[in-house]
Amino acid sequence: MFVENVKLSSYSNYKIGGPARYFFEAKSIDDIIKALEKWRLLAPYQIRKANFGSGVFTLGAGTNILFGDEGFNGLILKPNIQLIKKEGDILRVGAGVLISQLVDYLINKNLSGLEWAGGLPGTVGGAVRGNAGSFGGEIQTIVKEVVSLDISRPQTKIIRRNNRDCNFSYRSSIFKLNKNREIIVEAALILKKGDRKLMQTIIEENINYRRQKQPLEHPNIGSIFKNVALKKVAKNAHKSFNSVIKNDPFPVIPAAHLISEAGLKGISHGGAMISPKHPNFIVNVLGATAKDVKNLIQLVKKEVKKKFNIGLEEEIVRL
Ligand SMILES: Cc1cc2nc3c(=O)[nH]c(=O)nc-3n(C[C@H](O)[C@H](O)[C@H](O)COP(=O)(O)OP(=O)(O)OC[C@H]3O[C@@H](n4cnc5c(N)ncnc54)[C@H](O)[C@@H]3O)c2cc1C
Structure with a gap:
């Protein structure tokens, strides 16, 4: 087996x-x-x-x-649970369903609420665990219930949580905080009736934006660092970031801006490179090893700290 x-x-x-x-x-x-x-x-x-x-x-x-x-x-x-089932107002979705599959399904059924996820890679399970989000949207806004398995006990236990009990916050949830103790198996989502044409337009715009801005031509794992919440940065420094602050979904300084300003775009180590197209991505350009990537992560943290006195936090999972 x-x-x-x-x-x-x-x-x-x-x-x-x-x-x-x-x-x-x-x-x-x-x-x-x-x-x-x-x-x-x-x-x-x-x-x-x-x-x-x-x-x-x-x-x-x-x-x-x-x-x-x-x-x-x-x-x-x-x-790899591949369920998509409509039950009244609720859509039950298996953890293994890809977000791209789900987005296609919702367009077909005229169901709105996930347009922001156009082009978001990964599965429903991964998105719920990390409260994935983009373009101002977050998965937590459509989650009604999550079913998971607690695997930390001698007998596997099924747990059902409503949205509140999932403790969602920026790129986080109880499943992330519980550190591998639970396997998400299913999510129940609530969606609204949508306008197919409008939904399709938004989704295509989001996919195109990603194609233009992200180095999708090389193997990658998305943004390496979290954007920096403005409230965590010293008040007297806010003015110098005025032109780059964005809502994500609260005011943040993009990590890509800090990395770029630290002069790190295009720097490589072994087969890994800090993407010149989007410096918060470290791409695998030529048979990179995990060690190559870790070296660049260290370099970025050190240089950004030196230049801005800001400690970047990793968004990725290391195993
Ligand atoms: C090009 C690119 C762009 C991206 N853009 C964004 C973005 O805009 N916004 C964003 O939030 N993320 C983004 N990401 C990151 C990533 O797509 C998301 O974090 C995604 O939700 C991860 O899903 P996954 O299935 O690939 O999870 P994995 O990478 O397989 O796993 C990530 C973590 O989730 C856990 N996990 C996975 N499935 C389950 C489950 N069923 N139960 C419990 N734990 C589970 C794993 O143990 C691991 O800790 C991007 C990534 C790439 C490559």
């Missing part, structure tokens, strides 16, 4: 990462529960202790993860 020695680079949008000791792709909640029962019998205590207590890491589409060159000595579990 588990596949051994699977190259994580094949499951990473970055094309970076060493081998996973075990890998399992689940198609249903039942699949996951059975796999976890087997895993608890198979996994030595040392593996579980060293990796989140369960030894299990949940994978979506791998669009936000930097896998290490040494790989992962545990079980990578991909909950």
Whole structure:
């Protein structure tokens, strides 16, 4: 049932990462529960202790993860649940559904609320966990309920949370704060009736904007650093950022601006490069390793701190 020695680079949008000791792709909640029962019998205590207590890491589409060159000595579990089902006013969606698939479905059904996600990579599970957002929108605004599995106990437990109990905040949720203790399996969404033409126009505009501004021609994992909340920056410095502040969905200084002003555009290390097109992206231009990327991340943090006295925080997940 588990596949051994699977190259994580094949499951990473970055094309970076060493081998996973075990890998399992689940198609249903039942699949996951059975796999976890087997895993608890198979996994030595040392593996579980060293990796989140369960030894299990949940994978979506791998669009936000930097896998290490040494790989992962545990079980990578991909909950590839492909449900999309309308129940009255609610749409139940499986964690493995790609956001792009969902956006297409909603256009067909004239359902509005996710237009901001045109061109957003990744799965529904990944988006809920990180409260993904763009163009002023966030997934939390359409989530009614999330179903997850608590895998930290000897018996897997199903949890249902309403929106409030998910503790959504900027690029965060209870699932992120719980650090790999839960696998999101399903989300119930609330959408409004939309105008198909208008929705299509907005979605296409957003996709085109990304094509123009983001270095999609190279393997990448999106923005490496969080934009910096204006309220975290010393008041006397605000004036110098006036022309670049944007709402995301609160006033922020784009990390890309700070990296660019620190003179780091186009700098490379091994096969990785700070994108000249969008400096908050570190792209894999030529067989980059995780170590190459980590070196550039360190460099950016050091130089931005030196120039602006601002500590950049990472948005990506490292494993
Ligand atoms: C070109 C590009 C542009 C991007 N633009 C944006 C943007 O505008 N806004 C934005 O918010 N993000 C953006 N991202 C980042 C990324 O697309 C999102 O974070 C996305 O939601 C991640 O989904 P995923 O399925 O790929 O998750 P993964 O990368 O596979 O995983 C990310 C994290 O979520 C966890 N996870 C995944 N699935 C589940 C699950 N079912 N249950 C529990 N935990 C889970 C993983 O364990 C990991 O910790 C961009 C990425 C790229 C490559």
